[in-house]
Amino acid sequence: MRAVIVVILLALVCRWGVAQIGPKYVIELRGQGGAATAGMAQGRVQLAGHGLALVRFQGLSLLVVDADGEAYSEDAARAWPEADLLLVLPASAGHYAGFAPLQALRNGVPVIVGEVDAAPVSAGGPQLYPMQVWNALDLRKQNTRLRVTAMAGGAEAAAIAGYMLEMGNSRSSYRLYVSAAEAAAAELAQRMPGADLALVAGPSLLQLNRGAPSGAPAALTAAGYAFTAIKR
Numbered sequence: 001m002r003a004v005i006v007v008i009l010l011a012l013v014c015r016w017g018v019a020q021i022g023p024k025y026v027i028e029l030r031g032q033g034g035a036a037t038a039g040m041a042q043g044r045v046q047l048a049g050h051g052l053a054l055v056r057f058q059g060l061s062l063l064v065v066d067a068d069g070e071a072y073s074e075d076a077a078r079a080w081p082e083a084d085l086l087l088v089l090p091a092s093a094g095h096y097a098g099f100a101p102l103q104a105l106r107n108g109v110p111v112i113v114g115e116v117d118a119a120p121v122s123a124g125g126p127q128l129y130p131m132q133v134w135n136a137l138d139l140r141k142q143n144t145r146l147r148v149t150a151m152a153g154g155a156e157a158a159a160i161a162g163y164m165l166e167m168g169n170s171r172s173s174y175r176l177y178v179s180a181a182e183a184a185a186a187e188l189a190q191r192m193p194g195a196d197l198a199l200v201a202g203p204s205l206l207q208l209n210r211g212a213p214s215g216a217p218a219a220l221t222a223a224g225y226a227f228t229a230i231k232r
Contacts, residue, residue, distance in 0.1 A: 011163065023136040023147065025129050027110055029084055031059060031142030041168055045176065045199060046224025048081050052218060053199060056165040057175065058144040060084055064199070066180045067091035077104040085139055086111040086126070089180040090160050102126050112137060112148060114160050125163065133160055145169055151192070164195065172229040177208070185213035196230065 043057030051069015055062045063083035065072055068091050071080070080086075088102075088111060102111060105126045115130035129137055131150040139146045146167050153161030162179025177188060177198040185206040188198050193211035200206060204217040205225055218225075 023138040025137040027137065027139040028143040029060075029139065031182075041172055041174070041229030042226065043167060043174060043228075044224045044226050045197075045205075045220065047203065047220045047222045049079075051074070052080065053178070053203060054081055054083065054224075055165065055167075057146070057174070060139070060141045060144045060146060060167070062087060062146065062165070063176050064089065064208070068180060074101050074103050074104055077101040080105075084110075084141060085146070085148075087163060087165075087178070088113045089162065089178065090114050092180065099128075102128075110139075114150075114165070131160065131163075137171060143169075151179075153181070162200075164192065168229040170204075170232075172231045174227050174229045176227075185217070189213040197225075197227065 008090065034048070043055065045055045048054040048063065048088060049071040051066035051071045053064040057066065062085045063081055064087050065080075065196055066089050070076070072210060073219060076172070086105070086109060103125050105111070107124050109126045110129060111126045112129045112131055115132045133150050133152045136147055136149045139148070144167070145182040146165065149164045149165050150160045151162050153159065154221050162177055165176045165178060166177070167174050175195045177192055177195045179198070182201045183198065183206070185198070185208060189208045189211050192208070195208045196210060198206040198208055199220060202217065203220040205220055206217055207213060207215045
């Protein structure tokens with residue numbers, strides 16, 4: 001019994017220690033005006049092209065890019081929507097073009113990439129933020145906060161399967177899981193019981209509802225899906 005108690009205590013201490021570890025990266029962005037962050041904490045995720053999804057939340061914008069998508073090319077990248085942060089999803093198959101498409105981006109724009117794929121980008125290009133599983137990046141723009149966490153595909157998986165986006169603050173937030181892989185709502189809800197919504201291959205939206213998935217997958221459209229931060 002004593003041995004069991006010791007093991008439990010050690011597990012709790014380790015878990016507490018991990019929880020105290022801060023994000024790998026912290027980014028502070030200048031906001032333009034205060035109206036964008038006033039009122040209710042609302043956001044929208046919408047289709048922005050073949051393999052592109054644009055997430056907006058209270059004046060903050062994030063462009064999710066499928067590295068296997070049609071839009072991930074040097075020519076197409078010049079027409080990508082402007083965003084505060086870019087998130088390149090892990091490549092699996094298709095016509096993945098390495099980091100060449102990122103050269104077309106404006107100087108200094110932050111881009112999250114998988115660490116296994118990280119490679120230098122020539123001077124004058126974007127700022128890469130390589131991530132491994134469980135790494136996190138915190139971004140703040142005025143009163144809006146975003147945490148991006150690299151997620152594994154399962155308990156024993158070492159590679160990044162997708163990313164959890166948590167938008168909001170300590171009082172209310174919205175958690176959106178994004179991945180280029182196919183997945184079922186029930187499986188994701190079990191693995192990530194705190195997630196509200198998932199954007200997966202299709203692209204399709206899955207209602208996870210913090211561990212209580214509901215409804216059928218819905219196609220992501222240009223009109224988008226509106227969401228509101230939820231009290232935690």
